[in-house]
Amino acid sequence: MPDIIAEQQGALIGAIDVGSNAMRLGIAARALNGIPELIVQHREAVRLGHDAFTTGILSDTTMDEAVAAFQQFRRILDQHHVEKIRGTATSAMRDSKNGRQLVKRIHDETGIQLEIISGDEEARLVHYSIANRVDLSDHFALLIDIGGGSVEVSVCDDSEVVASQSFKIGTVRLLEMLGEGKDFNRLLEEYLEGARKKLHEMIGSRQADFCVGTGGNASAIGLLANQILGTESPGQISYKELGKLIKKLAALSFEERVRDLGLRPDRADVIMPAAMVIHEIMHLGGAKKLTIPNAGLLDGILLDMVDSEDKMLYTRRRNLLAWASSLKKKYHVDQPYAKSVTRLALSLFDQTRDRLHAMDNRDRLLLEVAARVHEIGMYVRVGSHHRHAAYLIMAAPLLGLSDDEKRLLAQTVRYQRKASPSDDHEGFMALSKESREKVWQLSALLRLAIALNKDRRDRVSHVEIEAAEELITLHLEGEGDLLLERWSVLKLSDYIKQAFNLNLNIDLEG
Numbered sequence: 076m077p078d079i080i081a082e083q084q085g086a087l088i089g090a091i092d093v094g095s096n097a098m099r100l101g102i103a104a105r106a107l108n109g110i111p112e113l114i115v116q117h118r119e120a121v122r123l124g125h126d127a128f129t130t131g132i133l134s135d136t137t138m139d140e141a142v143a144a145f146q147q148f149r150r151i152l153d154q155h156h157v158e159k160i161r162g163t164a165t166s167a168m169r170d171s172k173n174g175r176q177l178v179k180r181i182h183d184e185t186g187i188q189l190e191i192i193s194g195d196e197e198a199r200l201v202h203y204s205i206a207n208r209v210d211l212s213d214h215f216a217l218l219i220d221i222g223g224g225s226v227e228v229s230v231c232d233d234s235e236v237v238a239s240q241s242f243k244i245g246t247v248r249l250l251e252m253l254g255e256g257k258d259f260n261r262l263l264e265e266y267l268e269g270a271r272k273k274l275h276e277m278i279g280s281r282q283a284d285f286c287v288g289t290g291g292n293a294s295a296i297g298l299l300a301n302q303i304l305g306t307e308s309p310g311q312i313s314y315k316e317l318g319k320l321i322k323k324l325a326a327l328s329f330e331e332r333v334r335d336l337g338l339r340p341d342r343a344d345v346i347m348p349a350a351m352v353i354h355e356i357m358h359l360g361g362a363k364k365l366t367i368p369n370a371g372l373l374d375g376i377l378l379d380m381v382d383s384e385d386k387m388l389y390t391r392r393r394n395l396l397a398w399a400s401s402l403k404k405k406y407h408v409d410q411p412y413a414k415s416v417t418r419l420a421l422s423l424f425d426q427t428r429d430r431l432h433a434m435d436n437r438d439r440l441l442l443e444v445a446a447r448v449h450e451i452g453m454y455v456r457v458g459s460h461h462r463h464a465a466y467l468i469m470a471a472p473l474l475g476l477s478d479d480e481k482r483l484l485a486q487t488v489r490y491q492r493k494a495s496p497s498d499d500h501e502g503f504m505a506l507s508k509e510s511r512e513k514v515w516q517l518s519a520l521l522r523l524a525i526a527l528n529k530d531r532r533d534r535v536s537h538v539e540i541e542a543a544e545e546l547i548t549l550h551l552e553g554e555g556d557l558l559l560e561r562w563s564v565l566k567l568s569d570y571i572k573q574a575f576n577l578n579l580n581i582d583l584e585g
Contacts, residue, residue, distance in 0.1 A: 086104060086105075087102055087103065087104050087114075087155055087156065087157045087159075088102070088103055088105075088111065088157065088159045088160070088161075088377060088380050088381065089101065089102045089103075089148075089152050089155075089157040089159070089160040089161075090103070090160070090161050090162075090163075090373050090376035090377045090380065091145075091148060091160070091161070091162035091163065091187070091189070092163060092165075092371075092372050092373045092376065093123070093141075093162065093163065093164035093165065093167075093168060093189065094123075094165055094166075094167070094222050094223050094224070094372075095122070095123055095124030095127065095128075095165065095166050095167035095222055095223025095224035095225075095245055095247045095248070096120075096122055096124060096222070096223035096246065096247050096291070096341060096345060097118055097119060097120050097121060097122070097223075097291070097341065098118070098119045098121050098141070098144050098145075098148075099116070099117070099118050099119075099373055100115070100116070100117040100118075100119075100148045100151060100152075101113050101115070101116050101373045101374075101376075101377060102114055102115035102116075102151070102152070102155055102157055103377045105381055109381065110207065110378070110381075111377040111378060111380070111381050113374075113377070115151065115155065117147070117148070117151055119144035119147065119148075120339070120341050121137070121140045121141050121144050122137075122223070122247060122341060123137060123141065123167035123168065123171070124166070124167045124223045124224050124245070124247030124248060124251065125137070125247065125251060126167075126171070127166075127167035127168070127170045127171045127174075127224065128167070128170065128224065128247060128248040128251040128252065129251050131170065131171065131172050132171065132172050132173055133171050133173050133174065133176075133177055138173075138176075138177050138180065141177055141181070142177075142180055142181060142184055142185070145181045145184070145185045145187055145189075146184065146185055148185070148187065149185040149186065149187060152187075159380065160187060160188075161190070161376055161379075161380055162181075162187050162188065162189040162190060163189070163190050163191075163192045163197075163200075163372070163376060164178075164189055164190065164191045164192070165191075165192065165194075165197055165222060165224060165225065165372070166194075166222060166223065166224025166225040166241075166243070166245055166248070167223065167224045167247075168189075168191045169191055169193075169194075169224075170224065174191060175191075177189075178191065193478060194225060194227055194239075194240075194241025194472070195239065195241075195472045195473060195474055195476070196474075196477075197220070197225075197227055197241070197372060198218075198220065198227040198229050198236070198239040198241070198472065198474055199236075199375075199391075199394065199474035199475055200372055200375030200376055200378075200379060201218065201220040201227060201229075201289055201370070201371060201372055201375055202218060202229055202231065202236050202375075202394075202474065203375045203378055203379060203390065204289070204370040204371055204372070204374040204375035204378060205218055205287050205289065205368060205370045206234060207370070207374075207378060208368040208369065208370045209287055209366060209368050209370070211231050211233070211234040212233060212234045213233055214231070214233070214234075214284045214285070215230075215231070215232050215233075215281055215282075215283055215284050216231045216283055216284055216285055216286065216287060217229070217230060217231070217278070217283045217285075217286045217287070217356060217357075217360045217362060218230075218231055218236075218286075218287045218289070219286055219287065219288050219289070219293070219353055219356055219365075220288075220289045220290050220371070220372065221245070221246065221288065221289075221290045221292050221293055221349050221352060221353060222245045222246070222290055223245045223246050223247035223248065223345065224243070224245040224247060224248050225241050225242060225243055225244070225245045225248070226241070226242045226244050226245055226352060226356075227239065227240075227241050227242075228240055228242065228274065228277065228356060229474075230277050230278060232397070232401070235393055235394060235397030236394055236397065236398070236474050237397050237398055237400075237401035238277045238398075238401065238472065239472040239474060240273060240274075240277055240472060241472075242270045242273070244266070244267065244270055244352055246292060246345035246346075246348045246349045246352075247345060249263065249266070249348040249352075250344060250345060250348060252266070253266065255329070255344065259347075259348075260325070260351070263348065263351055267352070267355055271355075271359060274356065274359050274360075275359065278359060278360050281361075282360065282361030282362070283357075283360035283361055283362040284362070285362055285363070285364045285365070285366055286353070286356065286357050286360060286362040286364070286365045286366070287365070287366045287367075287368065287370075288353055288365050288366070288367050289367075289368070289370055289371040289372075290349075290371055290372075291342070291371075292342070292345060292346060292349035292350075293349070293353065293365075293367050294309075294367060294369075295338070295342055295346055295349075296312065296317070296320065296346070296349065296350055296353070296367070297309040297310055297311070297312055297367040299320060299324075299336060299346070300312045300316055300317070300320050302336070303320065303323055303336075304316055304319060304320060304323075309367070310366065310367050310368065310369075311364060311365065311366055311367065312364070312365050312367070313363060313364050313365075314354070314357050314358070314362065314363050314364065314365070317350060317353065317354050317357070317365065318354060320350060321347070321350050321351060321354060324346060324347050324350060325347065329343055329344055332346065353365065388436055388437065388440065390475070391440065391474075391475030391476070392440055392443075392475075394474045394475045395440065395444050395473065395474070395475055395476070396443075396444070396447070398471070398473065398474070399444055399447040399448050400447075402448060402451055405454075406450075406451040406453070406454040406467075407453075407454060408447075408448070408450055408451060409450065409531070411533075412450075412528065412531050412533070413446065413447050413448070413449070413450065414447075415528050415533045416446045416449070416521075416524045416525055416528055417443055417446035417447050417524075419523075419524035419527050419528065419535065419538060420442055420443070420445075420446040420520055420521055420523075420524035421439065421442065421443060421446075422538060423520045423523055423524060423538065423540065424439050424442055424520055425439075426539070426540040427520070427540055427542070427575075430540075430542045431516075431542055431547070431575050431577070432516050432575070434513060434516065434517075437480070438513060438517065441480060441483060441484045441487060441517065442487070442517050442520060442521065444484060445484055445487045445488050445491075445517065445521055446521060446524060448464065448468070448488070449461075449464060449488050449491050449521065449525070450464070451463075451464050451467055451468075452464030452465070452466075452467060452488075455467070461488065461489055461490070461491050461492050461493060462489060464488045464489070464491075465485040465486065465488050465489035465502070466485075468481065468484055468485040468488060469481065469482070469485045479506075479507075479510065482502070482505065482506060482510070483506065483510050483513060483514065483517075485502070486502055486503055486506065486510075486514045486518075487513075487514055487517040487518050487521060488521075489502065489503075489518075490503075490514060490518035490522075491518060491521050491522060491525060492522070492525070495570060495573065496511065496514055496515055496518070515573060515574040516574050516575065518574075519567070519570055519571055519573075519574035519575065522567050522570060523549075523564060523567060523571075526560065526563040526564045526566070526567060527551070527560055527563075527564060528560075529559050529560050529563040530559065532559070532560075534553045534554045534555055534557060534560065535551055535552070535553040535557065535560055536552055536553045536554070537551075537552040537553070538550065538551055538552070539552075542577070545577060545578060546577060546578050546579075546580055547571065547575065547577045547578070547579055547580070548579075548580040548581070548582055549564065549579070549580070549581050549582065550582045551581065551582070561581045564579070564581055565579065565581060567579065
């Protein structure tokens, strides 16, 4: 165990994971290596999914149980003088019509702010946790985080997530929808049919080197396989061994699983659907083994909490650029052209920072991604590719971006050409006032970068910006007379005026 920095008031951090089957609290101290080390774990068996996946409304009794669980969390946090806390809720709370009401009650009665996170954010945190415990480099792997309400599946190529999808096939949801009768296996097969097509699209024709399973059920499966089948380790199980385990579990009643296997009641009923879903995903991915590390959402939250802003941005940039790179085959992206536009766009951003705008490195990353993927809409239709690109971005799982950042990225790409942002455009008006201003400025820089590479000639080698009181001058250097590029940029004068309240002038050198 790594050396732990001595505990002192305010030195510990706390994370809460509100799942569909239970709620968990973890308290950690930062180790000398910078990695948080869990020193306290506490679990409350509150099954929000029972209400969420049947009526869609959390009952008063369930909400009372949830608040009582958080009151217990509050006592434990106070005992350890934990001041920095992050609480997250996943599928059951996302699907509950009155989930926000429960969030308010918890805050009012315990002072703990609970955040309902998206499936994308859940997948990002789980991937972060896994990446700190499993060597994913030089491997094509499937990450399976199986919860009570949803299953997050991420396709990981050489350590980076290139695709991710949240499927509503969590264990509690399946039990509530399909029941526990003798027809469960047949009904599950039919229900999984809808997920198979999407999984095939995500995985493609490649075979996964292995799968990584996270979540309480995955850990329980590893332990059971070791206990019943005598597998080599609780941290790994083969596809064939999992098939054998499923047959043995199917032969046992709920009571026998509790009595003979020592499973908790709230684990004994969900272990079968968990094993069957994992087995199906392994089959679709062609994976021969499942690795089960001591990792998961709670661990990912804690890692995220101790990260510096620079490290967090670096990690998110790697995720987003890996996604952008994965699009080159699917949407036939012209990579050399995209990289040239990106180079110009980032140069413009950096030179105008502080002088023309006050955007930060997060916004710079959005511009970088926008420049890399701005042409993906051509795969749908060339004439309206800017609008189709925005739609594809909104539909894509983008690990590392909040919902607001995702909308900002989509609108920046939307206004790469044609119409300007308008009060008549629903997507634009759905943004905050600050984000609408950023759309104007980011899209203006993207338009300039595209114009500077007019007709994909890539003749501009360097651009230098000079900003005066009422005038912005672009000094261009490159191959040839650059008259086409100058003409293309000057057509953006009105747009630049609107975005930065400055007139535009072009100067040619070389």
